[in-house]
Amino acid sequence: MRPEIFLALLLTLPASAPPSAAAPVLETPHFTFHSDFATNLEDALVFAAAARNREAPELFDAGPEAECFGAISAAARAGWNRVVDYYAEIVVPDAPGRTRERTVLRLDLAGVVPDEEWEGESRTWVDLGRAFRAAAAPAYGACRWPEQDKANRAWIDELAPRLAKHEEAIAGRLAEVYGTPWEGLPFRVDVVATADPTGAHTINLDPPGAHVLISSTDPRYREWAALEMVFHEAAHFLTGRGEPVPVAIATALEELKYRFNGDLTHWVNFYMTGEVVRRALEAAGEPEYTPFLYAQGLGEGGSFRPAIERAWPPYLDGERTLEEAAHDLVRALLEALRGSAAEED
Numbered sequence: 001m002r003p004e005i006f007l008a009l010l011l012t013l014p015a016s017a018p019p020s021a022a023a024p025v026l027e028t029p030h031f032t033f034h035s036d037f038a039t040n041l042e043d044a045l046v047f048a049a050a051a052r053n054r055e056a057p058e059l060f061d062a063g064p065e066a067e068c069f070g071a072i073s074a075a076a077r078a079g080w081n082r083v084v085d086y087y088a089e090i091v092v093p094d095a096p097g098r099t100r101e102r103t104v105l106r107l108d109l110a111g112v113v114p115d116e117e118w119e120g121e122s123r124t125w126v127d128l129g130r131a132f133r134a135a136a137a138p139a140y141g142a143c144r145w146p147e148q149d150k151a152n153r154a155w156i157d158e159l160a161p162r163l164a165k166h167e168e169a170i171a172g173r174l175a176e177v178y179g180t181p182w183e184g185l186p187f188r189v190d191v192v193a194t195a196d197p198t199g200a201h202t203i204n205l206d207p208p209g210a211h212v213l214i215s216s217t218d219p220r221y222r223e224w225a226a227l228e229m230v231f232h233e234a235a236h237f238l239t240g241r242g243e244p245v246p247v248a249i250a251t252a253l254e255e256l257k258y259r260f261n262g263d264l265t266h267w268v269n270f271y272m273t274g275e276v277v278r279r280a281l282e283a284a285g286e287p288e289y290t291p292f293l294y295a296q297g298l299g300e301g302g303s304f305r306p307a308i309e310r311a312w313p314p315y316l317d318g319e320r321t322l323e324e325a326a327h328d329l330v331r332a333l334l335e336a337l338r339g340s341a342a343e344e345d
């Protein structure tokens with residue numbers, strides 16, 4: 001889209017408008033997938049600001065995008081650059097990281113908080129965020145959005161038939177093994193370029209529900225891994241505070257007096273969601289699938305993988321309760337720890 005056409009479109013929108021309620025690209029029983037202009041602009045600003053803070057390459061620094069950026073008006077360029085400065089100072093001061101400012105802007109964009117509920121400092125951030133995005137929109141709309149929207153939609157199109165085939169089986173099984181029902185469905189999934197810094201992130205909502213950001217360009221989240229990772233993200237909802245899996249794990253850690261360094265529930269989510277997806281695909285006769293944990297070599301060389309591979313399949317096979325499996329897991333981790341301490345002696 002040429003910049004001036006985009007600007008004309010933009011001027012038809014009130015500058016302080018809350019996020020667009022545009023129709024999703026895909027609706028399924030558990031998810032609505034969006035390729036939303038404002039959310040993608042926000043993602044690009046966060047990425048550019050984090051890059052600016054560490055003096056790394058930004059958007060519009062190279063290739064045809066640099067050419068495009070050089071050809072738009074000085075005002076549109078200055079708008080973009082000053083807004084990146086604001087994001088670098090206020091929204092992502094310690095890149096890569098997540099600040100309250102960033103969370104507030106994201107929730108405003110997802111439209112999951114009624115506008116009148118933004119108060120005090122959050123109200124200021126929301127109003128500034130909307131105004132700043134308006135100032136950055138002409139450059140982004142001219143030099144990145146058309147390509148980004150295409151990439152997001154292609155990612156969703158690739159996932160759609162896989163979800164159509166396997167969503168019900170996987171979602172149903174996840175609710176069983178996590179021991180808690182889905183609520184607040186469908187979850188809104190915003191497909192963006194980077195979802196800095198991990199490529200995917202979920203916020204659990206109140207009233208119950210979840211908002212997912214996921215990258216359409218991160219090569220780790222393509223093909224069948226996209227299917228697993230949307231469910232891994234959604235399983236953050238099933239492992240929220242007070243839910244059976246985190247409670248069982250916290251209890252086992254406490255009773256066996258083990259201070260695990262990290263979020264053990266998150267590791268269990270990587271293993272269990274991956275395994276549920278792998279088994280569902282196998283049962284449906286799909287080609288053999290390697291879960292994300294293994295494909296990415298997560299937990300390689302540590303004690304987690306051997307411990308969970310011993311402790312968790314009996315739970316998935318119905319031979320152990322969740323509480324027993326959590327104790328088995330922590331015990332196996334402790335044994336591995338003692339084993340490696342003995343080796344060092």
Ligand SMILES: [Zn+2]
Binds near residue numbers: 232236266269
């Ligand atoms: Zn996660």
